[in-house]
């Protein structure tokens with residue numbers, strides 16, 4: 001039995017947001033420019049609406065401008081592309097985020113391809129994904145960036161460690177694997193076709209769940225002492241009625257086995273927003289050549 005430490009993403013994110021806010025103040029003093037983040041939400045998905053509201057609030061708290069565009073679910077792809085073109089041309093907008101998922105009649109890849117890579121604070125444009133893959137400066141996806149910050153804070157160097165990422169999406173799993181490779185981890189990416197997933201997970205010094213299946217990763221899959229990062233955000237029914245959030249890892253089972261683990265909520269989620277603010281400042285700096 002080991003004592004399992006809690007990785008407090010909420011507290012780390014608060015500290016990061018404060019550092020970004022003070023950097024924003026210095027940037028404004030030097031340039032006279034207030035970094036601006038435009039968030040585009042298409043449709044009425046209630047979970048997305050809450051997330052967009054939180055982002056807007058934290059953007060303003062960090063001293064930046066928040067520009068929200070809420071479009072009806074019936075918006076055509078052509079209308080959305082026209083809005084993005086206008087935001088690309090807008091000098092006061094330094095970052096553009098189009099909330100995913102988009103309604104089914106809109107081609108998300110076409111939308112992401114239209115965002116100016118210099119304003120792509122999600123890091124989802126192929127130019128940023130490619131730059132990350134070949135080791136050039138890029139805008140890096142927020143959730144993977146937040147995960148690696150938490151890991152380095154806890155472990156220091158990640159060099160030589162076995163990292164297993166469960167999930168291969170373009171927004172979490174793949175870019176996270178790239179970042180871990182850049183930190184000199186030995187990286188395995190597992191997915192729905194992986195044979196003997198429990199055995200693959202048991203190799204991991206660093207185990208990441210980015211699947212979207214409530215508590216799928218069991219305690220017995222975790223190598224004793226491993227550092228576990230739970231990216232999953234899953235809303236499940238509570239026995240007495242109502243709902244609660246759980247991750248992709250069976251948190252209670254991990255106690256006494258994992259060396260450290262992020263909780264859900266209060267782990268990776270708050271880091272995603274803090275990294276979005278940091279990316280917005282980075283994008284503004286680069287656009288001003290600062």
Ligand SMILES: NC(=O)C1=CN([C@@H]2O[C@H](COP(=O)(O)OP(=O)(O)OC[C@H]3O[C@@H](n4cnc5c(N)ncnc54)[C@H](OP(=O)(O)O)[C@@H]3O)[C@@H](O)[C@H]2O)C=CC1
Nearest residue numbers: 143167168169172191192210211212231232233268269272
């Ligand atoms: N904390 C945060 O800030 C964020 C949290 N999230 C959360 O992270 C989770 C993952 O999100 P996202 O990457 O967008 O999800 P996707 O649905 O895009 O990808 C899920 C991945 O999990 C894999 N997978 C599905 N089922 C299994 C299985 N039974 N065994 C092994 N692998 C499996 C899929 O494999 P395959 O490719 O073979 O289909 C796929 O690669 C979700 O819970 C989401 O809500 C997402 C973004 C930000």
Ligand SMILES: Nc1nc(=O)c2c([nH]1)NC[C@@H]1CN(c3ccc(C(=O)N[C@@H](CCC(=O)O)C(=O)O)cc3)C=[N+]21
Nearest residue numbers: 097098099100101122233265266267268269270272273
């Ligand atoms: N273009 C785009 N970029 C994204 O980064 C993006 C997206 N679309 N679509 C949806 C996913 C999901 N996501 C989350 C971010 C923060 C929390 C978060 O702050 N969670 C808190 C609280 C959650 C709650 O209480 O509801 C926590 O985990 O503690 C959750 C989920 C970003 N995503």
